[in-house]
Amino acid sequence: MATWTLLALLGGGLAVLLGQSVTRRKQEAAAGKAAGLIPVSGLTHLPQSLQRTALWTLSDGGFEGRVVHGVITRAKHDVDVTAFDMETLRQRRGEWAWLPVDRPFRIGPTVSVVVCETDLVFPHVLLKRDGSGDDLEDDNRIERTGHIAKLARDGLGIKRSYPAELPNTIPAPALGVELPEGWRAYGTDKQAFAELLAAGLAKTLAASGRRDLVVELIETLVVVYPATLAVVGPDALADLTSTALAITDGLLAASPLLSPRGVESQRS
Numbered sequence: 001m002a003t004w005t006l007l008a009l010l011g012g013g014l015a016v017l018l019g020q021s022v023t024r025r026k027q028e029a030a031a032g033k034a035a036g037l038i039p040v041s042g043l044t045h046l047p048q049s050l051q052r053t054a055l056w057t058l059s060d061g062g063f064e065g066r067v068v069h070g071v072i073t074r075a076k077h078d079v080d081v082t083a084f085d086m087e088t089l090r091q092r093r094g095e096w097a098w099l100p101v102d103r104p105f106r107i108g109p110t111v112s113v114v115v116c117e118t119d120l121v122f123p124h125v126l127l128k129r130d131g132s133g134d135d136l137e138d139d140n141r142i143e144r145t146g147h148i149a150k151l152a153r154d155g156l157g158i159k160r161s162y163p164a165e166l167p168n169t170i171p172a173p174a175l176g177v178e179l180p181e182g183w184r185a186y187g188t189d190k191q192a193f194a195e196l197l198a199a200g201l202a203k204t205l206a207a208s209g210r211r212d213l214v215v216e217l218i219e220t221l222v223v224v225y226p227a228t229l230a231v232v233g234p235d236a237l238a239d240l241t242s243t244a245l246a247i248t249d250g251l252l253a254a255s256p257l258l259s260p261r262g263v264e265s266q267r268s
Contacts, residue, residue: 037068037081037241045069046082046115049219054126057164058097058107059088066237074245077252080117083241085110085231094149097164098136101126101172101186104163105133105227107214109143112231114224114244120255122217123189124169127205130182131212133227136161169218180206196254204250210243222248 043050043064050056067084090096091109098106105128128134138160144150153160166172175185177194183205187193205215216223224244231240 036072036238037070037083040067040069040082042067043082043084047117047220049221050115050223052124052167052169053216053218053223054099054164054167054170055107055111055113055214055216055223055225057167058090058099059086059111060090060097060164062086062088062111063092068237072245074249074252077118079245079248081241081245082115082117083113083237083244085112092149094147094151094153095160095162096139097162100163100166101170102174103128103134103184104136105131105214106136106161107133107225108228108230109139110230111225111227112237112240114241116222116224116244116248117220118222118248118252119220120252121219122222122251122255123187123192124167124218125175125185125187125189125193125216126170127179127183127185127215127217128227129205129208129211129213131227132229133212133214178202182211196251199254201250201254204247204254208243208247213243215247217251222251 051061064084064086067082069080069082071078072081073079087110088096088107096106096109098104139150144154144160150160169188170186171188173186175187175190175193177185177190177197179185179197180202185193210226212227212229214223214225214227222244224240224247226240231237
């Protein structure tokens, strides 16, 4: 191959990478502006409890993009908010998983997530609203033929889907509590969750009409994501952020005023 041809190919590749980087930064800036947040480099500021969620076992980890972050004042509380897209590691491997609870569900190959960090500590509870993730539909032919790892799996006769490992704090049977229509819940601390529902969380869930929504409470985090419905564009991410904040508002209003550290969660 001639030297000038090699240089042309290298130059073209660098131009493509540069163009992708510029586009990604523009997307992050637009998403942050719509949601009232700013782009950040990654998720290192989030607690490790995020990796103990059902989201993490369903995805087996992943690769984050369009990460925006900020502190938003809501009534008497400041909420630390992070929104991002995560391409699951299972997608990179050409597989997908379902959560083996008594009404199992799957997540999509790329999930948009909003994490709200609070001053309170919640029991680990998983809430799921009815939606297309409950159908456990396999990837269609177009999705498989356009993905090298999925084609390889099909060619070798390797399974495309598996049950994910349940987190230790999420049992398969649903919690026996009364919830708004379309919602179900899983966890071990039935009494604490029932108290949250009675104190106003039930009304908050009833007002959240988004189908296929998943809400996880774990330690200081409120993690909100649609199971399989894509969140495309900055306005859609801003809408998901507003939904997560509304749910967090309901949780804070239904929770005790003191944090486990004995410090008032209300900030000046």
